[in-house]
Amino acid sequence: MKLKTWLTVAATALTIFAAQAQEMSNDEIADRIKPLGKVHVAGAAAQGDTAAAGGAKSGEDIYNSACVACHSAGVLGAPKFQVAADWQPRLDDRGLDGVWKNAINGINAMPPMGTCGNCSEDDIKAAIEYMIEGI
Structure with a gap:
């Protein structure tokens, strides 16, 4: 009880x-x-990215922030920064447009847009142009 x-x-x-x-x-x-984060839609300009920074990002800035981890050492077969022996066969085979498309869509171990989640396609192109400068 x-x-x-x-x-x-x-x-x-x-x-x-x-x-x-x-x-x-x-x-x-x-x-x-309230939302904890923001969603970035591919192809759409990210809020406050380049406008807040006072202009467009350079290829060097993008490379140093998003590409250097893999392309400085050639991780998993990534072409190394400004090494003609790595880049020239790709450029001869696919052309610059083909290399851009691979970077934008992803290829082998590289995810689409690399590791730059807030980059536009033009940003990716600028980074590639910086990586192949002088080749």
Whole structure:
């Protein structure tokens, strides 16, 4: 009999506590459900990217921020930065447009747009032009 009484008291207290814990103002609810991040759609200009920076990103800037990790060392067969022996066969085989398309769409271990999630296609082209400069 005592067990039943204690369980009833505990259930009642838990119900009252839970009901009060759920009471939130509209502002508190809006704050809890606000987005935590942003979605970037390929091909669309990212909010505040180049405009906030005061102009377009250079190929060198893009290379140093997104491409250097793989293309400086030739990771998984990536053509090395300004190494003609790595780039020339690709350029001869596909041409510059084909190399651009591979970078934009991805090829082998390279994901589409490389590791630059906020780059435009023109940014990728600028980075490639920087990587093959002088070849």
